[in-house]
Amino acid sequence: MDKEVSSLQRKKIVESLNKKRVIIGTGSKNIHLFPLYQKKIAYGSNGFPWSLNKKNYTYKKGICPNAESLQENRIMTIPSTGSKIWNKKDMKKIISSFKKTWQEIFKQKFE
Numbered sequence: 486m487d488k489e490v491s492s493l494q495r496k497k498i499v500e501s502l503n504k505k506r507v508i509i510g511t512g513s514k515n516i517h518l519f520p521l522y523q524k525k526i527a528y529g530s531n532g533f534p535w536s537l538n539k540k541n542y543t544y545k546k547g548i549c550p551n552a553e554s555l556q557e558n559r560i561m562t563i564p565s566t567g568s569k570i571w572n573k574k575d576m577k578k579i580i581s582s583f584k585k586t587w588q589e590i591f592k593q594k595f596e
Contacts, residue, residue, distance in 0.1 A: 494590060499561060501586040507579050512560045515552050517544040 495511065502509045521527055522544040525535040535542060546553065563579065565571075 495559060495561060497590050498586055501589060502582055505582040505586070507582045508564055510562045510564065512556055512562050515549060515556050517549060518546060 499509045499511060516522070525532050525542070525544075527534060
């Protein structure tokens with residue numbers, strides 16, 4: 486999505502597509518913000534593997550500004566896991582619904 490599309494507009498897009506029975510999400514957390522990295526404990530309770538050396542790694546919010554901005558404001562996802570297999574009919578519905586939604590929200594024709 487273009488930079489001009491704000492997180493508020495993304496929310497409208499997702500809601501509109503969901504109403505059209507096209508399930509769209511906004512992704513998941515950036516990996517460095519997962520509890521595993523925030524708590525620095527992967528195995529056991531002693532901070533392994535971070536406890537193997539004295540280096541102080543930091544995974545605080547803000548260390549990946551581009552990825553965080555994309556996740557917070559612009560990324561939209563179509564579920565691709567589980568038992569759902571997308572066929573041409575499904576894809577045409579997604580494309581058609583996205584075009585209609587774009588026109589509704591931005592009053593622009595989407596070619």
